[in-house]
Amino acid sequence: MSADSGNLVEVGPESEFEDGDAAIVEVGRAEVGVIRADGEFYAIRNQCPHDGGPVCKGNVHKELVGEFEGTGERVTQEYSDTDIISCPWHGWSFELETGIHIGDDRIRVPTYDVVVEGGTVYVDKGD
Amino acid sequence: MIDPEAEMVVDCDWHYQDSFKEIAEYMPEPWSTKYKRSNWDDAGIKQNLSTFFPTSTGDRQNYGKVLREHSNYPEEPEDPERVGEGMDFLDIDVSLQISHLVLNMAGINADDERARAFVEGHVDYMADQVLDPDEGIYGLVPLPYDDPEASLEILERVEDDEEWVGACFITAGASPPLGNRKYDPLYERCEDMDFPVVYHTGGSGLDEYVRAGYQEMIETHTLGFLESNMSQIVSVACQGVPEKYPDLDIVFMESGVTYLPGLVSRLDEEYLKRPEEAPLLDTRPGEYITDFYFGTQPLEVSARNDLLELCFDMIGTDRLLYASDYPHWDFDSPSIINDLPMLDDDDRRAILGGNAIEVFDL
Numbered sequence: 001m002s003a004d005s006g007n008l009v010e011v012g013p014e015s016e017f018e019d020g021d022a023a024i025v026e027v028g029r030a031e032v033g034v035i036r037a038d039g040e041f042y043a044i045r046n047q048c049p050h051d052g053g054p055v056c057k058g059n060v061h062k063e064l065v066g067e068f069e070g071t072g073e074r075v076t077q078e079y080s081d082t083d084i085i086s087c088p089w090h091g092w093s094f095e096l097e098t099g100i101h102i103g104d105d106r107i108r109v110p111t112y113d114v115v116v117e118g119g120t121v122y123v124d125k126g127d
Numbered sequence: 128m129i130d131p132e133a134e135m136v137v138d139c140d141w142h143y144q145d146s147f148k149e150i151a152e153y154m155p156e157p158w159s160t161k162y163k164r165s166n167w168d169d170a171g172i173k174q175n176l177s178t179f180f181p182t183s184t185g186d187r188q189n190y191g192k193v194l195r196e197h198s199n200y201p202e203e204p205e206d207p208e209r210v211g212e213g214m215d216f217l218d219i220d221v222s223l224q225i226s227h228l229v230l231n232m233a234g235i236n237a238d239d240e241r242a243r244a245f246v247e248g249h250v251d252y253m254a255d256q257v258l259d260p261d262e263g264i265y266g267l268v269p270l271p272y273d274d275p276e277a278s279l280e281i282l283e284r285v286e287d288d289e290e291w292v293g294a295c296f297i298t299a300g301a302s303p304p305l306g307n308r309k310y311d312p313l314y315e316r317c318e319d320m321d322f323p324v325v326y327h328t329g330g331s332g333l334d335e336y337v338r339a340g341y342q343e344m345i346e347t348h349t350l351g352f353l354e355s356n357m358s359q360i361v362s363v364a365c366q367g368v369p370e371k372y373p374d375l376d377i378v379f380m381e382s383g384v385t386y387l388p389g390l391v392s393r394l395d396e397e398y399l400k401r402p403e404e405a406p407l408l409d410t411r412p413g414e415y416i417t418d419f420y421f422g423t424q425p426l427e428v429s430a431r432n433d434l435l436e437l438c439f440d441m442i443g444t445d446r447l448l449y450a451s452d453y454p455h456w457d458f459d460s461p462s463i464i465n466d467l468p469m470l471d472d473d474d475r476r477a478i479l480g481g482n483a484i485e486v487f488d489l
Contacts, residue, residue: 050399066406068371071311075367077406091400103402104410 008115008122015119017041022056027123032112034123035060035096037083042096043112043123044085049101053089055109060085063093063102129475131218131461137483138214140327140380140422140450141222142230143257143266144205145249150228153255154248158241187344187456195454207257210264213453217460220480221263221489222451223325224253225295229269230329233300242271246281250291258290265489267295267325272305275312282316292487293378294322299329299355306359306366314372323376323420323486326363328355356382357390360416364394367407369415376486380422380450384438385430391416391441417442420486422450423478424459428467436469444474448483 009032011023017036024033024046031046033056046056062079069076084102086093093102094109101107113124151162187193214222226249232242246269258266268291270278285291294317296305303309305326317324329352337354341347356379363369369377391413398405398412405412421442427435439447452458464470464478483489 064403064406066367066403068367068407071315071371072308073311074308075407077403093402101399101402103399103408107399 007125009125011114011121011123013119014116014121017121020060022060023121024056025123027112027125030110031056032123033057034114034121035085037096040083041114041116041121042083043114044094044096044099045110045112047109048087048089048092049107049109050087050090050092053087053092055085055087055092055094058086058088060096063095128465129472129479131465131479134476135221135480135484136217136219136461137221137223137449137480137487137489138217138219138451138453139223139325139378139448139483139487140424140452141210141213141224142227142452142455143210143224143253144227144454145252146204147228149204149256150245150248150252152248153251154244158244159248189456193456195456210257211262214263217451217453219263219451219461221265221483222453223292223483223487224257224264224266225325225327226253226269229295230297230299230327232269232271233273233297233329235273240274240277243274243277243281246271246277247284250281250285254288254290260290265290265292265487267291267293269295269297270313272296272301272310272313275309278313279316282313282320282322286320292322292489293317293325295325295327296359297329298326298359298379299351301359304359304362306362306364306368308366311371314368314375318372318375321374321488323378325378325380326356326359327380328352328382352382353386357386360390360419361394361412364412364415365398365405365408367405369418370407370409376420377418378420378422378448378486381424381452383425383427384421384423384442384447385427385434387416387421388438388441417446420446420448420482422448423464424450424452425457426459426463428463432468435467439467439469439474444470444477445482447478448486449479 009025009027011025011034019036022033022035024031032043033046034041034043037060046054048055060083063082063084064077065080066075066077083096084093085096099109099111112126115122115124147162151159235242250268253266258264268281268285272278395411395413449464461479465475
């Protein structure tokens with residue numbers, strides 16, 4: 001894959017992204033958010049399947065998970081290593097890597113590959 | 128349609144009209160003597176000074192309209208023979224008895240051992256006088272769940288007795304709600320024993336089920352029974368009881384079926400916005416809830432047919448258990464199921480008996 005292959009949409013210089021930053025670009029007829037979390041880039045459709053909210057303008061954080069420790073014990077909760085993004089309208093939350101809703105894996109926001117080449121970030125249109 | 132006389136019919140919710148007078152003979156001291164020296168009458172529901180003021184809104188016999196014998200709280204102790212007579216009347220082959228009096232147990236707020244003493248007496252009385260597997264009469268052992276230690280001792284007591292086929296938790300009044308980890312040891316034990324947990328709504332605090340001031344039983348009996356079951360379904364599902372104890376069979380009794388699509392839809396909608404607050408669940412709580420079993424009574428046969436069909440489809444005909452609630456005033460006979468137009472005969476057989484035989488290992 002190269003930046004001039006025709007499948008890539010330029011997003012901006014890699015150096016301008018801090019962890020948690022998001023940039024919105026047009027990919028075909030879709031709005032896509034390119035997000036940096038823990039040094040990795042992700043791209044997902046900026047449209048929540050719930051009510052059409054701007055998912056990519058929401059907070060990026062770690063998923064809070066629970067563990068059953070045994071009969072009578074309080075369920076322990078801790079933040080996992082999974083990066084999620086939460087739609088700012090109603091809180092629907094998706095794994096950044098897969099776009100899958102954290103409560104129901106049948107719900108998914110489309111994701112895209114991100115390419116960083118020559119210090120520039122691109123989204124792969126995938127077609 | 129099937130012929131109930133020719134088919135196996137299992138009634139999963141028969142209310143044995145036990146009286147305190149009889150149970151007291153089996154209760155441990157000091158409660159046996161304390162009861163006998165109190166001013167409570169045979170039924171134990173009424174206290175002499177307060178008989179004029181019912182303990183729950185309205186008259187269950189609808190002020191003289193329901194004339195069937197034993198449709199109200201009995202004035203005299205029940206006769207065990209009447210269970211067989213009632214089963215013949217309804218063409219029922221197997222009945223699961225729950226205590227009538229235990230329905231009000233969760234209204235006890237005192238820190239005493241009344242509930243434990245009552246259950247111990249009830250268990251011994253029923254085993255001695257009423258339950259008879261040869262005649263298809265089994266029991267669901269009521270648990271004084273507010274005292275988990277006592278509940279575990281009672282489970283141990285009945286573990287090897289074939290006449291007890293499940294544990295009964297009254298949903299009215301349970302605080303904290305029944306998904307709380309406080310009750311984990313009971314669920315673990317029931318799972319080990321292969322004892323289904325039967326949650327049964329009840330009239331405890333019915334007049335003030337959420338707020339005081341209702342005037343008629345049409346209000347409190349509708350709302351209170353639903354609220355008691357709904358609050359516990361939400362707690363049990365969201366706190367992950369089915370994930371903690373995956374082999375535990377969970378049954379909810381006596382609120383009909385039409386509340387379930389609404390409850391499941393509301394809860395699922397909430398869950399998709401806040402799944403991290405139910406961290407043990409792998410998917411929507413509604414998917415766990417529709418794996419529970421539900422007693423059918425009081426079935427809403429006056430509802431639109433397409434609504435009932437949707438409810439049966441959502442819950443699954445393999446998850447529905449015929450229940451009469453006999454001899455209470457709003458009992459359902461087996462024809463309530465048999466007459467439903469959207470069921471085929473295999474569904475009728477499953478709901479009227481087959482599902483219960485499997486769940487309760489009868």
